[in-house]
Amino acid sequence: MNNLMYITWVTDPILFEVGPLSVRWYGLLFAFAFMAGFYIIQWMLKREEYPKEWLDSLLIYVMIGTVGGARLGHVFFYQWDYYQNNLLEILQVWKGGLASHGAAIGIIASVWLWSRRVSKKPVLWTLDRVVVTVALSGLFIRVGNFINHEIVGKATNADWGVKFLRNFDDLSYSKIQKVTGMPIFKNNEVDYSMLDKAYDAIATNPEFASLLAEIPNRHPAQLYEAFAYLCIFLTLLGLYTFKKAGEKHGLIFGLFLIGTFGARFIIEFFKADQVAFESEMVLNMGQWLSIPLVLMGLFFAGRTALRPKSAG
Numbered sequence: 001m002n003n004l005m006y007i008t009w010v011t012d013p014i015l016f017e018v019g020p021l022s023v024r025w026y027g028l029l030f031a032f033a034f035m036a037g038f039y040i041i042q043w044m045l046k047r048e049e050y051p052k053e054w055l056d057s058l059l060i061y062v063m064i065g066t067v068g069g070a071r072l073g074h075v076f077f078y079q080w081d082y083y084q085n086n087l088l089e090i091l092q093v094w095k096g097g098l099a100s101h102g103a104a105i106g107i108i109a110s111v112w113l114w115s116r117r118v119s120k121k122p123v124l125w126t127l128d129r130v131v132v133t134v135a136l137s138g139l140f141i142r143v144g145n146f147i148n149h150e151i152v153g154k155a156t157n158a159d160w161g162v163k164f165l166r167n168f169d170d171l172s173y174s175k176i177q178k179v180t181g182m183p184i185f186k187n188n189e190v191d192y193s194m195l196d197k198a199y200d201a202i203a204t205n206p207e208f209a210s211l212l213a214e215i216p217n218r219h220p221a222q223l224y225e226a227f228a229y230l231c232i233f234l235t236l237l238g239l240y241t242f243k244k245a246g247e248k249h250g251l252i253f254g255l256f257l258i259g260t261f262g263a264r265f266i267i268e269f270f271k272a273d274q275v276a277f278e279s280e281m282v283l284n285m286g287q288w289l290s291i292p293l294v295l296m297g298l299f300f301a302g303r304t305a306l307r308p309k310s311a312g
Contacts, residue, residue, distance in 0.1 A: 268284055
């Protein structure tokens with residue numbers, strides 16, 4: 001499974017540390033996603049001459065819906081067998097565990113609530129604008145997953161295969177210590193500064209070439225998905241800007257669902273299983289959850305495409 005051509009990905013998910021606090025690339029990119037969404041929605045409201053005061057409340061609603069929905073989606077769709085016995089850990093979002101399908105449900109719910117309480121506009125009017133920014137956010141988040149060495153792809157012989165050195169399933173800490181002889185564990189705790197040195201040595205030192213060869217080359221599925229979201233974002237933004245698609249309530253929203261979760265369905269074939277029970281499934285959990293969202297998208301896009309221009 002290992003070709004001469006491959007990429008060794010060893011980048012540390014932590015950007016920098018200040019005392020006990022660490023700033024991670026994923027968190028930074030997550031923040032960038034909301035900042036980008038803020039400015040795009042701001043531009044849309046100004047372009048359509050709607051109150052700029054709507055912006056702050058909409059951002060808060062969408063943030064809560066995104067994070068809350070993504071967390072609950074992961075808990076119930078992927079790891080309920082664990083969290084049902086550890087309910088308090090559901091609140092520990094910083095430990096990881098977010099699902100994009102749950103985020104989609106959370107965003108729809110939060111936008112519905114915001115539309116009723118604040119704008120008094122049809123919920124599809126709001127969704128048509130919000131999902132343009134959500135597509136861009138997906139790009140940032142999947143790049144963050146790539147930097148984190150998570151949601152990796154299946155093993156591949158492709159020349160663009162990536163060795164994710166920090167993917168624990170491919171290379172455990174105990175094996176690193178055994179092969180390199182570096183003291184990764186001190187007093188039963190991981191010495192992360194020593195671990196970083198070990199990763200760098202494995203990536204660059206010919207002495208550990210045999211260990212490096214054991215690590216499978218994997219599809220960079222996160223980047224496949226990130227590229228798909230970039231294309232979806234540019235398409236939806238173009239339709240909104242130049243084709244006035246936002247005047248047909250539900251059209252952009254429907255196209256977003258078709259594009260995003262249609263791409264997700266296909267790319268899942270290149271991903272490694274996220275949880276153990278998926279190995280027994282014909283289609284994995286991400287694919288099963290994508291199907292109803294694609295069908296919903298076909299409904300809204302098809303319905304609005306056949307209707308005359310929606311009233312403001």
